[in-house]
Each structure stands twice: as C-alpha cells, then as structure tokens.
Amino acid sequence: MKKFFGILLSAVMCTAVLTAFVGCSDKGSKNETTTKVGAVYEIEKDEDDNEYAVLKQYTISDTDAAKVAKNNYSDIMVDLEINEYTVNEGTDQAKTYPVKEIAASALANQPVIRSVKFGSNVETFGAACLAGCINLKSLTVPFVGKTVNAVNDGKVLGFLFGTASVDGATAVTMNYNATGTKTFYIPNALKEVTVTGTELSDYAFYGLPVEKINAENVKTIGRYAFYGMTNLTSYAISAGVTAIGDYAFAKCPNLSVVGFAAATSLKTIGAHAFDGCDILGYGKNNAVTLPASLETLGEKAFYNCTELTAVDLSASKVTTINDYTFYGCKKLASVKLKANTTIKLGVFVGCDVITEAFRNGEEDEVIENIGSATYTGEAFEISIEA
Numbered sequence: 001m002k003k004f005f006g007i008l009l010s011a012v013m014c015t016a017v018l019t020a021f022v023g024c025s026d027k028g029s030k031n032e033t034t035t036k037v038g039a040v041y042e043i044e045k046d047e048d049d050n051e052y053a054v055l056k057q058y059t060i061s062d063t064d065a066a067k068v069a070k071n072n073y074s075d076i077m078v079d080l081e082i083n084e085y086t087v088n089e090g091t092d093q094a095k096t097y098p099v100k101e102i103a104a105s106a107l108a109n110q111p112v113i114r115s116v117k118f119g120s121n122v123e124t125f126g127a128a129c130l131a132g133c134i135n136l137k138s139l140t141v142p143f144v145g146k147t148v149n150a151v152n153d154g155k156v157l158g159f160l161f162g163t164a165s166v167d168g169a170t171a172v173t174m175n176y177n178a179t180g181t182k183t184f185y186i187p188n189a190l191k192e193v194t195v196t197g198t199e200l201s202d203y204a205f206y207g208l209p210v211e212k213i214n215a216e217n218v219k220t221i222g223r224y225a226f227y228g229m230t231n232l233t234s235y236a237i238s239a240g241v242t243a244i245g246d247y248a249f250a251k252c253p254n255l256s257v258v259g260f261a262a263a264t265s266l267k268t269i270g271a272h273a274f275d276g277c278d279i280l281g282y283g284k285n286n287a288v289t290l291p292a293s294l295e296t297l298g299e300k301a302f303y304n305c306t307e308l309t310a311v312d313l314s315a316s317k318v319t320t321i322n323d324y325t326f327y328g329c330k331k332l333a334s335v336k337l338k339a340n341t342t343i344k345l346g347v348f349v350g351c352d353v354i355t356e357a358f359r360n361g362e363e364d365e366v367i368e369n370i371g372s373a374t375y376t377g378e379a380f381e382i383s384i385e386a
Helices: 062-069 352-359 364-370
Strands: 003-006 017-019 038-045 051-059 078-082 084-088 094-102 113-118 138-141 169-175 181-187 192-195 212-214 234-236 257-259 310-312 334-336 341-343 372-376 379-383
Touching: 038 084, 038 094, 051 084
Parallel strands: 017 078, 051 094, 078 113, 113 138, 138 192, 192 212, 234 257, 310 334
Antiparallel strands: 003 038, 038 051, 084 094, 169 181, 341 379, 372 379
16 A cells, blocks of 8 residues: 655755655545645555555645746756655654655656755666756765666667756757667766765766766766767776776777776776876876786777877786787877786787887887787887886
8 A cells, every 4th residue: 555745845945955854744644635835755565565655746835836947047047965854743753765766757847856865775766766856966866877787778868858848958969778869968066976885887977978988886887878978078087996898988089197096906997998088197297007906908908099108018917918919099199018917919019109110110119018029020029128
C-alpha cells in the first residue's frame, strides 16, 4: 500500500540549503494526498518489505511562482540535498526513510534550483528528472545515468535532463554506444558535476559543455567518458583509478593538464585515450609523467596531441609503445623510456622535432631522452642503457 507525504513549508521558510528536507517534513497523517509546497514523497516497499521514499515532485508557492513569472527570483534560489526523508507520523516520533528513487520529471522546470546533491541512498533516476532546471550550476550524483548498470541512453548524464527543447539549455547529441545517439538539453548554467560513487560509465559525459568533473572515488574511467568535452581544461586522475578506457578523453581540444601524480593504481591507458587533445602538455613545465604502476599504453593513446612536448615513461612498467602512440605530436622533443623498450609501427611519424634530429644525424640531441635507436623502416626499437 503506497503512502503519500508532502512537505508543508516552502523553500524560503526552510534554511537556504534544504538538507535532505529534514526540518521541512509534513506533520500530517500518512494518508494525506494533497500536494504541498516543497518536495512530495511517496513511500514504497522493496522486495524485502523495507520501506523507502520516492521523490515524486517539487513545487514552489504561488508567491514564489509569481516572482519566477516576472523573472525576479534571485532571493529564492535553493540548494537541495536529497538522501533521506524524515516525517512525523502523527505522534512525537519521527521516522526517516532512505530516498532510493527520483521519479521522472520530479524536479523539472524549477528555475529556482541552483544546485542539487543526490546522496548515496539514491539508486534510480527517472528520465528528465532535472529537465528545465535552467539555473542549475552544480550537480552531485552517486553515479551517472539512470542506474549504476544502465544501458543505452540510460547510462549518460543527459538522461537526467531529457530530450525536450528548453530555453536556457543547449542541445547536445550524446553517443551512448558505437552507433546510438540521442539529443539532450543541458542547462547552460551547469558548470560542475561531481560523481561520488566508484563507477563511471562508458560515454558518461560525452560531448557535454561542462567545465569541471570531480570523480575522486571511481575505479575505472569508461570508454568515451569525457569524449569531446570542449570546455574541460584539466583533470586529475585519482588514486583509485586502475584503467582509463579507449577514447576516454579524446577530442577534448582545451584539455591542457592531466594530473597523474596521485594515480598510483593506474595500470592501463586505452587506445586513443587522449587522441586529438590539441594542447595537452602545452608549455615547458607540463610534461606528461606517467605513473610507476602503468603497464599498458594503448595504440594512438596520444595521437595528434600537437602541443605535447615531453612524456616520461621511465618509471612505469611499460616496455612496448604500441602503434602510432605519438603520431602527429609535432612538438614532442623529450620521450623518457625504460631500458629495452620496443617501439612499434609509426610511433613517431609526424613528430617533427624527433624525426628531424634523426634525419640530420643529430641523434645526440635526443639520446639523453629517448636512447640510441636502430631504425628498421617504419618500426624501430629504442633501448636505454640501464
């Protein structure tokens, strides 16, 4: 039997940050069904008969709606934290329910929402639950998409914003697999997204115009996770990350810094991982130093990183540089490798600084950084004296 609750007080009568809506709980009976100002929850039971809350709707008062209609509502902007719902049950005793589900369109078309933090209790996001939240600046989620293991368009952030055209939002076409795409409308105001859980799905932020992503707890960065993010300028690989998927950061033209200093668990960088990151490593002090834990560097990992000047693999476990890894890195002048590292097909094709040195018999200028080379056509091996 479903039980329906509402929160009686408006956002402006609560604190500026509506932490889990505690303190704004309905004091009426469990069976009350009238829609109230604020958040409206429905209590359901799972397969084990445990009760949990579903956020069904968020509404504002008529007074606040009038301000919104006049586009004069800066004084009623709210920052929501959604993880638990506490209600008085007709006595002095209160009961707290975990918020496990956000219904479809639950927070839709509320321009007064400035930020939302969804807590670890949330297990399911409904389609377009944040549609039309055109002033949303920051968003915190435990995972990206509908559920942790969602498929197709349910595994990308756009799922939360929906496909309906909205003024104040930009149409972004996101791939969700090799052939599937869908266009979502992302608020122009959205600048920062934080993922608190350990999973970061494939295609999670594909093409999104977001400036900053925080994901300190993730273990794997999925394939195409940050692909085509034109506003992303830097990213720090966290200590727990063991693998960066194929094309994970490809085509991020303004990504200049990727920090590997904390990436002590990183073992794999996938194929094309930083393909087309035009200004990655730009400048004298931005050498890309890969961690000692790294074992595999995929083919074309730094393909066409045209401003990349220096890469240090000397502390890593990488002993093979795969096909075309540094193809087109025309300013690459310093590559530090382990002894007896094998260089495969076309690795330094288009690396003008390095190839010009070999062409002019000026190998000594690069010996210190890339070792002595035996040229064998398109593939060659480099070994550094131990």
